[in-house]
Amino acid sequence: MKWTSTVALALLAPANALLRFPCAQLVIDRLDPLVTPGMAPSPHLHQIVGGNSFNVTMAPSKDMPTESTCTTCQVCLDFSNYWTAILYFKAKNGTYKRVPQKQNVGFDGVQGGMTVYYMQDGLYNFQQTSKVTAFKPGFRMYIGDVNARTKEQAERFRQLTFTCLQDMNTRDPQTLEFPTQPCPAGIMTAVRFPTCWDGKNLDSPDHMSHMAYPEYGTFESGGPCPASHPVRMPQLFYEVIWETKQFNNKADWPSDGTQPFVWSFGDGTGYANHGDYVFGWKDDSLQRAMDSPCYQNCPTLQTQNAAAMNACKKDRVVREEVDAWVNELPGGHMPEYIKKRWD
Template sequence: MVLWTSLLAIAGLASSARALIRFPCSQLVTERFDPLVTPGVVSPHLHQIIGGNAFNLTMDPSLDLPNLATCTTCRFKENKSNYWTAVMYFKHPNGSYIRVPQIENAFVGLPHGGMTVYYIQPPTNEKVTAFPKGFRMITGDPMRRSRPALDPTSPEAWSLTFRCWESKDFGDPSNSFPPGGGPYDTFELPKKKCPGGIRSNTFFPSCWDGKNTDTPDHSSHVSFMQGTVNPNAGIILMDGACPSTHPVRIPMVFLETVWDTPKFHDVWPTDGSQPLVLSMGDPTGFGHHGDYLFGWEGDALQRAMDNCVDIFGQPETCRDQGGLTLQTDEEMNSCSKSVQVEEVTEGTYLKELPGCNPVQYGPASATLIPDSQCAAVSTTIPLAIATAT
């Protein structure tokens, strides 16, 4: 959690900031599934998934996720949405790979890994419209291996970053700037040891065309707000305007993932090389991306946006003001799914990354390895698994 007093002061929003909700979600499953980009087949790379247990290989927009899910890994019981991002690996000097564990964020309790989720409103009285049934979107591009050619002052250019914590102390200066802003965040993976670990910051667009719940590229129906970013404040509480093509203000979904990289400092390379790699074979971090699939019950999210007016985002406030139901850590952590792709992805050093993902440094975009050249578990999944619930 950021130091909100500093954040508000930096952003100049102490008197105008409206509201957000902030809550943990423990890990549901780690799997090579991506029902948005590769529905019906095993994804080329590994994802860590949180949220409702209706998550599956194929998720038709017509599905009633809140009723299909019997539990959720998120703090609010009404939130059966799913969120997923790539997994981080550490490359040992001997060339093998091991998953970097995810650990809990500050002030969220004791979830099992997972992420911290934010739904952020603009610091104005502008109406925020909750997502409709069937809504989904992505942010970022897993094939990138260089910083995209965007206006460096635009919100989109600041939407995907990494925070290098200089200490595990919550009061450390490296935790005193908003996520995505300040001198401790980078657009690429940090190129040094981070004594407090690394936090991934994943922002989604906050403007919608008001018509499409999805598009073939899973991104054209949404847009980042417009405006000039304050480098010290980032976009978390930025008062930007939606473009005319996407006039409907939706909650800005933001994910924080904390990676326990100090666990590997004793075997960190001594030649100055950067040993971290994302699961799609990305050692740069520019392929950092995230997926969102809406699944809140009824009008629960709209109630939260209308009534949870706590700038600190504490779940208890939304319980009292928005009528939402809180789960305990034990309830969140007990919700999980069994892995359906029979392959080893974590807990031991691996000869290669799961799937067919050679490390590709760029700066050109990465390329996929054809299935015919892939010795990993097939990316064509049996129908029995594809239709399992």
């Protein structure tokens, strides 16, 4: 799929823009309209936030801002959909329990979901002076490898990390694998997407190759985009905080010293951390926001309160148990190396 308009590469005057906002949970469902469109159920369970036009197909021609009647995100003009896999705890008796999500500091009252960032420069760069080109209608992308089970495989994707939260302000150290000790304030997963676009394709067969990482370094370090992907786009970044408090009793953990958490598709290493994105901002509101001088809270964007965010819901398409203890992960995922851990 091509974007046929001319890509404007001219630099404009610097504008300090970094957007950070919460999105409540829209639905937990076994759907993945990006990787497995039209399949219900999809192979594994996801947690989805954003516009309520989310569905099993999500055709590229879909006008998400028009078809959505609400969004779970704080920014009223953002009808995009953001989703990740679900985290589970595996008990010694072999049963599983979904780990709930909680919001970041400062977003009290917002139910589950995640925190979303759009940045011109790195998170701790208060100047935010780099010019970026906002995503276009029909744009979508994926990052990560659902089949990754080694550190070497995970290192192909920069900055998909875990943080063991000692308190809600902890941000380091970050690891590529699941924490190996109980985390007092929960486990935070970070999903940072590539930031260099080829300027032509709104998607690609693998949902990744139309995007690239900087030629060297990272987005935060200001590394240049490669010639094949010359258009610098915002850093899209998710933070998901998993409330592990009820699972932090070390006596409930495996006696062999390994950790008990597993992704909804059966990965017990954490290396297969991944995320999906389908753009759905109304009109040119994201570009206008990125061109405006604002840090975290942008006065040019209308926002809604937690009650309105929480009220935006979507009925599950795939009817299955997602909250009680279950004998197997939805979709039947249970790799041999995980089963043997409990033998």
